[in-house]
Structure formats: structure tokens, C-alpha cells
Amino acid sequence: MKLHVLPAGPIQTNAYLLCAPERGEAVLIDAPGDIWEEVAPILQSAKCRLLELWLTHGHWDHTQGGAEVVRQSGAKVRAHAADRVLIETPAIMERFMGERLGLEPLHVDHWVTPGETLNLLGTTVEVRHVPGHCPGNVLFYFSALQAAFVGDALFNGNVGRTDLPGGDPAQLARSIREQIYTLPLETVVFPGHGEKTTVAAERAGNPYVSG
Numbered sequence: 001m002k003l004h005v006l007p008a009g010p011i012q013t014n015a016y017l018l019c020a021p022e023r024g025e026a027v028l029i030d031a032p033g034d035i036w037e038e039v040a041p042i043l044q045s046a047k048c049r050l051l052e053l054w055l056t057h058g059h060w061d062h063t064q065g066g067a068e069v070v071r072q073s074g075a076k077v078r079a080h081a082a083d084r085v086l087i088e089t090p091a092i093m094e095r096f097m098g099e100r101l102g103l104e105p106l107h108v109d110h111w112v113t114p115g116e117t118l119n120l121l122g123t124t125v126e127v128r129h130v131p132g133h134c135p136g137n138v139l140f141y142f143s144a145l146q147a148a149f150v151g152d153a154l155f156n157g158n159v160g161r162t163d164l165p166g167g168d169p170a171q172l173a174r175s176i177r178e179q180i181y182t183l184p185l186e187t188v189v190f191p192g193h194g195e196k197t198t199v200a201a202e203r204a205g206n207p208y209v210s211g
Contacts, residue, residue, distance in 0.1 A: 001121060001145065004042055005190070009033035013061040014192055016149055019046045020121040026050045027120055028075065029140060029149045030192065033064035036072050043073075050075045052120065055108075056151025056192060057137040058083030059164075060093045060101050067104035076109040078118070080129065083136025084108070112138060128179045132172020133160030141183060148199075149190045154180055156189075156197040159208045176202075176209045 004017040009032030016029040017039055026048040028039060043050055050073040053066060058079065063086075069075060079087055086093060090103035112118075114129040118140070126141040130153040137160070139150040152160035154176055162169040180189070185200035203211025 001123070002046065003145075003147075005196075006035060006038045007032075008035045008038060009061055009064055011061050012193065014190065014194075015039075015065075016190060017042060018121060019043070019048045021046045021048060023122055024048050025121055027052050027054060028069060029054045030056055030062040030151070031064065031066035031069050032061055035065040036068045039069065040072065049073070052076045052078060054118075054140055054149075055079035055083075055087065055106075056139065056149060057134040058086030058090075059134055059152070060086075060090060060103055062151065062192060063087060063090065063106060064101065064103060066106045070106070077106055078110045078112050079106075079108045080136035080138045081111040082131065083134060084111075086134075086136075114138075130154075130172075130175040130179045131166075132168050132170075132175045133162060134164070135166045137175075139180065141187070145188075146184065146186055147188045147190060148180065148183055150180060150192070152192040154189060154197075154202060154206075154209075155191045155193060156195045157202075157206060158194075159206070160192075173209045177211070181209075181211050 006015040013032035019026040053075045116127040118125040141148045187199045
């Protein structure tokens with residue numbers, strides 16, 4: 001399996017494209033603005049079809065390119081229902097962002113649940129709910145890859161902001177300790193912004209949430 005890290009959109013939000021060329025399948029995690037322009041040539045080169053788009057949460061910078069991805073690929077969308085209003089009626093985010101974002105609603109084909117196991121790309125993926133930055137923030141844990149894609153819950157040396165509607169600092173800290181820090185220490189953490197890190201590094205040195 002090949003992982004492509006694709007920062008895109010106005011604030012360089014990380015999208016993650018996982019391709020399994022031997023199966024001709026791919027999954028995209030998060031869809032910042034204009035991400036299809038980066039994804040399409042990779043899919044063509046790898047001879048892969050994008051089967052699904054997985055949203056770590058419903059904030060605009062992770063969903064802005066989602067409608068175009070679905071139009072172009074026919075990918076099915078998965079997300080957590082706690083962010084349903086953000087995903088299906090994204091114009092409400094313009095109220096607290098104070099700007100026109102040109103967001104399109106997304107139809108979610110499957111609402112994920114905590115502890116659910118997804119089977120795709122020839123492997124299994126565990127879904128964990130990590131609210132606090134956003135009510136519907138989830139992580140996708142690939143045990144075979146020793147990798148977790150955590151959205152904006154946890155960053156390299158930092159944590160997600162909690163000053164937006166639905167944010168809760170105490171809940172975020174609890175989510176990080178219970179859902180991220182309980183993953184194997186060697187797990188590589190791929191955040192929604194910035195560089196990757198590991199569970200071990202954050203448990204030992206994150207100044208906001210200690211292990």
C-alpha cells in the first residue's frame with residue numbers, strides 16, 4: 001500500500017491518499033479545497049479507482065473539495081453523525097468564519113460508529129471517536145501500517161483548537177488520553193495539519209496533554 005500526503009486548500013490541510021495498486025483500489029482521507037487536482041493524476045498513474053472518501057470531521061477545510069471528489073470519482077463518503085449538520089449544511093460555518101467559503105453540501109453514505117471496523121484496501125481499519133476539537137472528529141487506525149489518521153485532535157507538539165462551536169478542551173484532552181494515547185507507542189500519527197509524529201513522542205512531550 002502506498003501513502004500520499006497531500007497538503008491542499010487555503011490553509012494547507014493534509015489529505016491522505018492510500019492506494020493499493022495490486023487491488024486497483026484507493027481511499028482518500030479528508031478533502032481540502034482543490035484536492036482532486038492532486039489526486040486524479042496519482043490514481044491514473046497507479047491504475048487505482050477511488051472507492052471511498054473518509055472525513056475525520058466536518059470542518060470546512062477538510063470538506064471543501066469533497067463534492068468535486070465525489071462528482072469525479074463516484075466515491076462513497078463516510079463520516080461521524082455528530083458532524084452531520086456541518087457536512088450537509090456547510091453554509092453555517094460561514095457564520096462563525098466570517099467569510100464566504102463557497103462550500104457544497106456532501107451526502108454521507110455511511111455514518112461511522114466508535115469501534116467500527118472498516119474493511120478496504122485488503123486490510124482492516126478501526127474507527128475511534130475523538131471529540132473535543134469538533135463533535136464528530138474520528139480517527140482511522142490502520143494496525144497493519146501502524147498508522148492513525150487523527151484529523152485535528154492532535155498535532156505534532158500541539159492539540160486542536162477548541163474555541164470553535166462544539167469545541168471542548170476538557171473533552172479533547174480526555175479523547176486524546178483515552179483514544180490516541182492508548183494506541184501502540186510506535187503508532188505514527190498523521191494529523192490534519194503539519195508534520196507526522198508518534199504516540200510515544202506525544203505521550204512523552206506534548207505540552208498540552210501529557211500521557
